[in-house]
Amino acid sequence: MTMLSRLPALALLACTCLPVAAAPYVSGTILPGQPAEERAAQLVDFYRQWKSVYFKHGCGEGQAYVDVGGDGKPVFGGTEAGTVTVSEAHGYGMLALVMMADVDADARADFDAMLAYAQAHPASSSPDLMAWNQVEGCIDAGVDVGGSNAATDGDLDIAYALLLADKVWGSDGAIDYAAKAEATMAAILAYEVDPVSMHLGIGDWAVHPDETYYRYTTRTSDFMLSHLRSFATATGEAAWTDVLERTYGLMAEVQQGFAPQTGLVPDFIMDLDGAPRPAPAEFLEGEGDGAYSWNAARYPWRVALDYLLFGDARAQASVAPLTAFMRHSTGDDPTQIADGYALDGTTMPDPGLNSMAFVAPLGVAAMVDPANQRWLDSIWADTVQTPISQEDYFGNTLKLLSMIAMNGRWEVP
CATH class of the missing domain: 1.50.10.10 (Glycosyltransferase)
Structure with missing residues (x-):
C-alpha cells in the first residue's frame, strides 16, 4: 500500500x-x-x-x-x-x-x-x-x-x-x-543526455551532432537528482547513475569555484567539455543567464528532494550554504528574498521581492536541517499567506509543488 x-x-x-498524509522523509529532516x-x-x-x-x-x-x-x-x-x-x-x-x-x-x-x-x-x-x-x-x-x-x-x-x-x-x-x-x-x-559528457542537455535541439554552441550546456533547474535516481532503479540502466554522478560533480565544481561564500548557482552552466563555468548574460534567455535567476530558483527544491527522499549527503551539503546565505542576507525574513542574485550575493538590478518562485523552493531546502526550523516555519507562513492573485502561473505552480513537498507528500515511484 x-x-x-x-x-x-x-x-x-x-x-x-482531510486526514494528514504521513510521508516520512529520511531521519533528521523536518516539516513546518x-x-x-x-x-x-x-x-x-x-x-x-x-x-x-x-x-x-x-x-x-x-x-x-x-x-x-x-x-x-x-x-x-x-x-x-x-x-x-x-x-x-x-x-x-x-x-x-x-x-x-x-x-x-x-x-x-x-x-x-x-x-x-x-x-x-x-x-x-x-x-x-x-x-x-x-x-x-x-x-x-x-x-x-x-x-x-x-x-x-x-x-x-x-x-x-x-x-x-x-x-x-x-x-x-x-x-x-x-x-x-x-x-x-x-x-x-x-x-x-549528451552521450559522452553524460550531462543533461537543455533540450533535444542542443544535444545534436552538428550543434556546438549549446551542446555542452546544462540548466540548473533541471538537476532533478531524485528523478535520475528513480529512473536508474526503474530501468536498471547504468547511464542514469552516470548522469546523476555527473550532475553532482558539476554542482560541486560550480558552487566551490564561483560561489564559495553563497552557494548560489547560475541559471546555465556552459563549457561542460572543458572547464565548466556560469554562462554570460544574454547567453540564451536573458540578463540573468549566469546568475541565480528564474531558472536557478528551482534548484533548492529539486536538489533538496534527493536528501529528503534518499538521504544523499551531497544534496544536503549543496543546499546548506545557499540556505545560510538567504537566512543571513534577509535577516531570517523570507519576504525579503529578492528575485535574483549575482553569484557573489548582490541582488540583480531593480529586483522584486517575495516572489513565490524564489521563496517556496527554499522552504524545501530548509527541511534538510533541524537548525532551519524557524526559517522553514516563516517560509511556510509567507507561502500560505500569499494570495494566488499576487502571482503568475510560474510562481503559483512552484508554490503548489513546494507545498506538496513541505507537507511530506512527495512520492518515490
Whole structure:
C-alpha cells in the first residue's frame, strides 16, 4: 500500500478537511511546525484554487493541459505570443495530479487527459518527448522559438509522473503507465543526455551532432537528482547513475569555484567539455543567464528532494550554504528574498521581492536541517499567506509543488 492510498479519495470540492498524509522523509529532516491538519487543509485549498485557474480541458477530445495564461498575466520564458502551454507546465501538472490523487476524485481522468495532450504534441525528435510550446489554436509554436523541440525539464517531470501513476493506479487499465514511462525515459537518454559528457542537455535541439554552441550546456533547474535516481532503479540502466554522478560533480565544481561564500548557482552552466563555468548574460534567455535567476530558483527544491527522499549527503551539503546565505542576507525574513542574485550575493538590478518562485523552493531546502526550523516555519507562513492573485502561473505552480513537498507528500515511484 502506498502513501497515497492510505487516505480516502475525496471529491475535491466536497471538503478541505482531510486526514494528514504521513510521508516520512529520511531521519533528521523536518516539516513546518504548524499543526499537520492545518497544513494539509491549506495545501488542499491552494490545490483547488490552482486547478480552477490553470487546469483546462480542451485542444482535442479527451485532452487537458495547464493554461499558463489562465490568470490573464503575461507569459515569459522565451515563449511565442499567444502561448497556451509549455511542456514544463505539463510536467508540473501531471506531478501535482498524481501526488494529490487521494484528495481529488478526478485526478486519474485528468492525468490521462494530460497524457493524451502530450501525445498529441510530440517533439520532432521523438514521439515519446513533448513539443515544448503550443499556442492559440492548439498548434505547436513556430520555428522562431523552436516550438516542436523538446525541453529536458518537462520531459523529466512527465516521465517521473508516469512512474508515479504506475505506482498509484497500476498499469493494467486502459493506459500502461509503466510502458509510457519506459519509452519516455529511453527517449530522454537518446535525445536529451549528451552521450559522452553524460550531462543533461537543455533540450533535444542542443544535444545534436552538428550543434556546438549549446551542446555542452546544462540548466540548473533541471538537476532533478531524485528523478535520475528513480529512473536508474526503474530501468536498471547504468547511464542514469552516470548522469546523476555527473550532475553532482558539476554542482560541486560550480558552487566551490564561483560561489564559495553563497552557494548560489547560475541559471546555465556552459563549457561542460572543458572547464565548466556560469554562462554570460544574454547567453540564451536573458540578463540573468549566469546568475541565480528564474531558472536557478528551482534548484533548492529539486536538489533538496534527493536528501529528503534518499538521504544523499551531497544534496544536503549543496543546499546548506545557499540556505545560510538567504537566512543571513534577509535577516531570517523570507519576504525579503529578492528575485535574483549575482553569484557573489548582490541582488540583480531593480529586483522584486517575495516572489513565490524564489521563496517556496527554499522552504524545501530548509527541511534538510533541524537548525532551519524557524526559517522553514516563516517560509511556510509567507507561502500560505500569499494570495494566488499576487502571482503568475510560474510562481503559483512552484508554490503548489513546494507545498506538496513541505507537507511530506512527495512520492518515490
